[in-house]
Amino acid sequence: MKAIRDPVHNIILFDKAEEKVLLDLIDTREFQRLRRIRQLGFSSFTYPGAEHTRFIHSIGVAHLTKRFIEKISYVKADRCFAKDLIDRKLLIVASALLHDIGHGPFSHALEHITHIPHEEWTKKIIKGKTEVNQVLTAHGINPHDVAEMIQRTHHLKAAVKILSSQLDADRMDYLLRDSKMTGAGYGSFDLEWILNVLRIGKINEDIEIGLDREKGQSIAEDFVMARYYMYINVYFHKTTKSAELMANKIFQRALELHKEQQNILPEGLNLVLSDGISDHTLNKYLELTDDTFWHYIYLWQQNDDPILKNLCKRIITRKLYKAVTQKVDPFELVEKANRVADKTGIPQSYLILRDEASTSSYKDPYLLEPKIDEQQTEKEASEQIFLFDRKGKAQELSDISDVIRQIRNKKIHIERLFVPEEYKKEIFGGDV
Amino acid sequence: MKAIRDPVHNIILFDKAEEKVLLDLIDTREFQRLRRIRQLGFSSFTYPGAEHTRFIHSIGVAHLTKRFIEKISYVKADRCFAKDLIDRKLLIVASALLHDIGHGPFSHALEHITHIPHEEWTKKIIKGKTEVNQVLTAHGINPHDVAEMIQRTHHLKAAVKILSSQLDADRMDYLLRDSKMTGAGYGSFDLEWILNVLRIGKINEDIEIGLDREKGQSIAEDFVMARYYMYINVYFHKTTKSAELMANKIFQRALELHKEQQNILPEGLNLVLSDGISDHTLNKYLELTDDTFWHYIYLWQQNDDPILKNLCKRIITRKLYKAVTQKVDPFELVEKANRVADKTGIPQSYLILRDEASTSSYKDPYLLEPKIDEQQTEKEASEQIFLFDRKGKAQELSDISDVIRQIRNKKIHIERLFVPEEYKKEIFGGDV
Amino acid sequence: MKAIRDPVHNIILFDKAEEKVLLDLIDTREFQRLRRIRQLGFSSFTYPGAEHTRFIHSIGVAHLTKRFIEKISYVKADRCFAKDLIDRKLLIVASALLHDIGHGPFSHALEHITHIPHEEWTKKIIKGKTEVNQVLTAHGINPHDVAEMIQRTHHLKAAVKILSSQLDADRMDYLLRDSKMTGAGYGSFDLEWILNVLRIGKINEDIEIGLDREKGQSIAEDFVMARYYMYINVYFHKTTKSAELMANKIFQRALELHKEQQNILPEGLNLVLSDGISDHTLNKYLELTDDTFWHYIYLWQQNDDPILKNLCKRIITRKLYKAVTQKVDPFELVEKANRVADKTGIPQSYLILRDEASTSSYKDPYLLEPKIDEQQTEKEASEQIFLFDRKGKAQELSDISDVIRQIRNKKIHIERLFVPEEYKKEIFGGDV
């Protein structure tokens, strides 16, 4: 038994023989790299304890996925439906372990300028010439199955549900972990009780994961509410958002300068920008970590470009743009902003930053405004939380819970502008 | 009130008016930099949750120092002795906040090659041309007082004791924090009870901090034992030690190559090496963070030097040297090691790494073998834990506790060799 | 300092000099009696850890009330409003300590047969010839003020609010305590954050307690939700309710037998039944504890009356009546129940027990259906949770929170019948 100690799950065990594939995956270069990428990006500017990495989160998700499967296979009435889960346990847990493997540092800033979603890198890492791919193959797991699991296209619907849905191992780990590490208590919920009331059953023709209706409705509501409060108070915290937007602008500016032949970008990023996603660039992409980006931000404090230099200096010393929540007259705003931009030489797009929830790494169809998009609705449907009654009949949580219906009908909507503190008054007036 | 949420202390409050100096210190460039330096260095290789920084630890120590002073000033019988503490509270808490300000990234590796202890940088940052110095002065705190507090030379002995002794706010924060973040339960102890039984009194002519004898002996013992177990199981964990030693070797090698004119070191480090400690180099030193070093380790994976390249590749993918605990015949060892060194071209000093407890960042005269050094003994005396009886008479903990005397008399002694796994058998034989 | 250790609040401190009145109140015969009365009555039949007493709960409420007042007086902007709270702190905390002093054992069963609400006993204990009354008077606290505080008629509205409202120290203690002791996690919430965002302000002409709107809405919602889940899952748990209803029936039966001159009731209860509330009967009332009632239930196992005997045997061995949640045709039910009653000789009123939420000790206008009663509505108004914005303007929680409005508009409504397991099928059919 390999024991990994964890502030959230305490002891995480992997069997050195039976689960060797998991231990070997953890030992790959691609997975070890997740040690150097923070789970919550810039949240540590707001909650300084939140320095935890995607490495430990990924291990936590694998651990929880195992516990899900073990629990489900333990309930006698459910065993018939759980057979596939039990048979394919290693595939499912390996997929859980790898679900975030493609994330880069400063994920959203990076996607913003490369136009390559992290999901593409995940697919590439699993299917490409990587240690991960070799380990999977060597242990008889088909990397394509893993990719399908993560992309939600695998035919084993119940497994997909455990990996990615409204009630999945991913959300459970990140809520508990983010809640504990930030110190903001909102995200905590009674994990053991959720596991205790887990059920599996048939809905129409699909095998689905859910909770026992009688014993699980309160905890299901509590779980959705926990997420809701984490969004409002942690993930969308204005200080964190300000830093995220500033990072976006730093990379946007660096890219502009780069296009002017200044060649200031890290080598790996440079290559990805020119050549896109490929075996060749993957290798370089895998060398990009939070460290590299912070190193460059430190360097760029000396850059000749005043805009880049200023943004970097500000983020390093935490002189973040301030949020304005007040409603403003757009005509007046533009006029005043133009005036300040003229005076300072800072282009307006670097002077006033606009928060769009869609830039968030935390996407949640229960809580957030969806893009108007049919596929989204369908995806949402496949991610719902079901509650099974004693006879195995299922109902969707928001059909029976007024509280959840309320939350769903009034999705989180955020509109915020950010501006350097020194120009706040001039642009927005005195009382903001 | 500024509220900082913390996984260890929950809510840390600073008064925006009365404690503005503390908030201003936190906002300095020098202090913000601690966000980018991990508290436990390489422990996250062993305990992947342990990514917490010196930033949050320093704030935690300031918070605990405040609680110490408030508690002491609350006990009526003790108030007469506590007057100075109360009067100089901001000075003391500011000193607590700044006690680790000079730490660099990979502190011990760095000190090893620059020969400048981090305490020197601390002094420099407090007294030199820095934002910290400006903030202190602007708020009427003499930076020299702060430096003396931290160096333990300040005449306010009781304050020095709170900052740095066997029973100080520093140790209390790091034990609780390291214990929580690693997930290894050993370091936890009943902080609230320690605070509840805190006492202040006179011993000979000095005012000293201690605990109530009747109510505090068990907790005092428990606290020393907690430290003891953290040393054995966390701070001196063989995996962590292996990574630390490898990092030392990486920088030693880079320095050797640097001396051969290869100029591969980060600019800041380069300058410090050539010019030593000065206002000029301080500025560069302050740009060195964990990020920079990890960035270089990533770069050096491509270095032409096979030794440097190999060490960097290994540490990045966590292929760490393995510990050998077995006693070996030194003559035989040298012979075999030479043979492997000849064969592989790896110099012996890079093939077998030797663990010396003295390289540890955690120094603790109660637990560790002291260097034979008179000053040490004196320092130790001034760091003891006292227990006050009802009449205010004090006794030293190890004079009344058999358990602690036992621990003290048998200090932790560690002797370990580390070697790449692939040569372990060849050098040390089959059964290690 | 007197330190009391508590599983919920850890260390509770009272100053031996300044708060002597509190320590003296705790030492009275009337308060010590609360050691022998369980907080949650029959909940330990469902949650066997829940054996905590009204004694520790009352101390917890006093402790929290102190923390409320201290916190409020700490916020500079609020200090002007907090003056009265600070000046009358001992009165308010003493009132908190005594708020449950009149509770008897098996409170609801007892009230049911004596027709004397526990609030009347509370008033009597505070104003009558008791040690509590003497202690208050001796320390210069007017017992009438205490009684008015507890009855919510005292002119110090903000204090009344802290003691008894939707957001009071009582609810906070019992949620945390009941949650911890039952092991059902629902009731936990972030107490420290609530305290951190406490505010005081003026609404119309009254000084009111509330929370900071920006930082407090999430926690306010979370707190109301925690209560909601505790009601559904703990306080109204069917097993607990069954035992409560059975205890009611035991005392109802004993009373019937008593009226037939059998004189089987405990002496104190006997006297209260004949003479009502008076100085004379108070003395006897104060000797009634959970112990006495359980002792009699043990004795009554040997009673000649088969109904009493059977109920006592059942409750002692936890052969509780079973809940029926199914809707039934009342005509059919009556017919079948009559048939079983005829056959067994058990009168129908002892055969089928009816659950009415109104018998609950936990009354909560936010969550429960109020009796149709104008005063209730008024009382509710005075118990609301307010959120203050930066300018001190207040809004009621359910005016700004959709979730809470949802909860309030659909109050908990419970309708359950309970029947001995052996007759369940015969009366209600096979499928219940």
Add this chain to the structure above:
Amino acid sequence: MKAIRDPVHNIILFDKAEEKVLLDLIDTREFQRLRRIRQLGFSSFTYPGAEHTRFIHSIGVAHLTKRFIEKISYVKADRCFAKDLIDRKLLIVASALLHDIGHGPFSHALEHITHIPHEEWTKKIIKGKTEVNQVLTAHGINPHDVAEMIQRTHHLKAAVKILSSQLDADRMDYLLRDSKMTGAGYGSFDLEWILNVLRIGKINEDIEIGLDREKGQSIAEDFVMARYYMYINVYFHKTTKSAELMANKIFQRALELHKEQQNILPEGLNLVLSDGISDHTLNKYLELTDDTFWHYIYLWQQNDDPILKNLCKRIITRKLYKAVTQKVDPFELVEKANRVADKTGIPQSYLILRDEASTSSYKDPYLLEPKIDEQQTEKEASEQIFLFDRKGKAQELSDISDVIRQIRNKKIHIERLFVPEEYKKEIFGGDV
């Protein structure tokens, strides 16, 4: 699955089919009775949260015993030794559940006057005409095996060790539970890590339970230390001891009066005193609970005997005798005590109570002075904590741990006198 929520272990599960014997045992009259007997007797006078019962503790021990066996059977290397444990799991867990079944209320006071150890009642309940006996037999478990398990005479040494030794499920549950319920943090230890490092192996010819030496020495020490601190600070707390001694005296006095034909004892106790242990008296013994004794103590407040009356009034209002720790001249003490006895009419044996550790319910050969008794030494040997190295070789903890050897060599020795506060000065002088 039957789920029981518990403040210590969170969710305790029993399989409704496979573990029906356990659920049936819990439902017996004899086991349900443990709900009415507190685990810590009079500790709630010192720690008012400590109201937990032998009922929940017994369930906790059964749960831990299951976890022990499951963990051991999980370690591949150990499986060969664990076969018997796995095969006889239900027998072992049932024995764990029943290990305290014979305890009466106020156990030590009761044993003191009846001269029947609770172990005798345990044997009687298991082997006699009881529901427990019927349930065991009905499920194919031989009650004699259960009795032998509990008496430590069963040939399955490893099982006996899990039930009763220095490192048993009983101690683990009560340390965690008592620590949590009292709020005194000393007893907490890392249960999950102990379970993780559990081992089984052969020592001489016996199969023994132990811990992994490399990973388990720190936790083993920590566990013994936790017990040590609980003894000093909780179990032997002077306030608790005073109440225990007073209860002893109350029953001693009642017995004296009873012998003078006053017939004031509870019926069940009366019968046990006259007829000893038998099927007939067992039935009455099983009706004695904490409730009955407290009920009688309330009644005896009105007794004509001034000594009995006074002791009862005192304990009910917590006017406990005060401890004297000071060394006194026995000749002087006797003289003064006689004088006060003459003056007050209180016989000396009721005036000064003597604390003997041997009256404690917590016996612990590692920590307490043994009676000089050969059998004791032998028993101690069979209860030791073993640490297994990689090759399966075992060493006893105190052979390799200096700390533990230190603790063992200086066993806890307590000598205290207790006296009513009002006579303390007169008998012991001013300065105690």
